[in-house]
Amino acid sequence: MTEVRVRFPPSPTGYLHIGGARTAIYNWLFARKHGGKLVLRIEDTDAERSTQESIQGILDGLEWLGVTWDEGPYFQSEYAAEHMAAAQRLLADGNAYKCFCSKEELEAKREAAAAAKGDYRYDGVCRKLSPEQVREKEAQGLPYVIRFKVPQEPGKVGFDDQVYGRVERAHEDIEDFVIVRSNGMPLYLLCNVVDDIRDRISHVIRGQDGLSNTPRQILLYRALGAELPIFAHMPLTLDLNKAKISKRSHGEIVSVQFYREQGFLPWALANFLVLLGWSTSDDREIFSREELIEAFSFDGITRSNSIFNYRKDDAFSFDGITRSNSIFNYRKDDPKFFTDPKAININAHYLRTLPIEEIGALVKVEFQKEGLWDSAYDGEKKQWFLKNLDMTRERFHTLKDFASLGRAWFADDFAMDETALAKNVLKHPGLKEWLPMLAERFDALPELSHDETERVCREFAEELGVKVGVLVNGARAVITGQVKGPSMFEVFAQISKQRVVTRLKGATQYFE
């Protein structure tokens, strides 16, 4: 069996979006599974739109996701001579010809055809030019493009797609397409094929939007005398209006970078993305890297496009019509659903199940950005730091939450949740006295342990004739700023005694 070689060829005209990322992941999985190589090739021939920043963004995004490549990045622009040589060869072999039709002429014909409700396909006037006529036009200095000669005899081009099955296209439905611009620059269709041949790509795994290009590319492979790769097209990821996701029209919500910034764990995003269009027949949805590589195959790829159910605000406008967004049945005002709920769920799953050291490393990066990091968290306070994370992570959804909802665990400048204040503090005026009194009792203890604090709380509640919950929930509010959280007795024992006492005493401030 020949070596498996796949490639991911992004064009650096924007950030890495989730559709592209998914394709990259599929390629990567396939390569890993078959002990093959993943080639990264930057298709930067569109110099006007390509940017260095975009290239860096794509590389960063892939790295962050854990998609590692074995060769490259190669830059398509560096192979221009090779692309041109291929075009010349096609010309010399009689597989292509020079076309002197001007853009204006073609445009006019296209419009005429549209007006007559017909479809337009290049009529091949230049294909019929005699060598003399060609020489004559060249002598006049007329600009020309190079077109590929599509076979005219009845027949079709076909291939067996690994996902879509047999796909065929009649010769007559393919026009003599342009392969080199009038400025001498070869076009994508040709470059792509030439590069794939040179890179010895064995499997072309790409989005379904490449499906209808494939017959033309196959014609090129044949004319170039190269062996065909195996094609596998992936269904597309659509937006809420069922349009192809693109960086231009959707903005940050579809960019990988956005998820990174919002506190996603890289593998959680990858795991979610892989599920958009692929599944196993059993009910598994959570996969480690190894498990996914093992489980992945084209058999599990669906043929229908999937919708990326990212969050949109209540009403959205499309075609100039504003309509309410009825496809959501989750609480739109719940800030935790800032994107596809399933993505959030998978992220939360990893957040609470990954080894705590791994979470610690990721939170460290967050804290450094937030100015919350203390180098002692890597030293003598490491266990305390990790314990904090372990106690709180169960109800968090992203890495961001540790610095926001979990802020009180690490700093004193935390925010007080309004519901917590109203429901668990102000509702019981007695707490203004009770909480400081509880502080006194805690302060008298040599150290705050789970059992001791529980005993003290229960005794005190009994003396006061109130439910222990009143004391405990009030304490939770003033100590953590939250309505919810882990068992308070564990919290007392975990957050320092000094902080517990100070915050309980400070409860009076909320009643003023």
Add this chain to the structure above:
RNA sequence: GUCCCCAUCGUCUAGCCCGGUCCAGGACACCGGCCUUUCACGCCGGCGACACGAGUUCAAAUCUCGUUGGGGACGCCA
């Protein structure tokens, strides 16, 4: 407009190739319950789909045809 692809719960999907085991299974979300000092986790339960119409057949989500709907490609972009 032309060519191609697709069509199962709100979303992601299993089942379809090899009709009966499917009055269609799972996940997320939503609702209810249990657990609990709170919330979360977990567990239990609920809501919820075979686009439509013909045909073939004893039997169709599964096969065939048509309709409708959606998507993609049709560029001197990649």
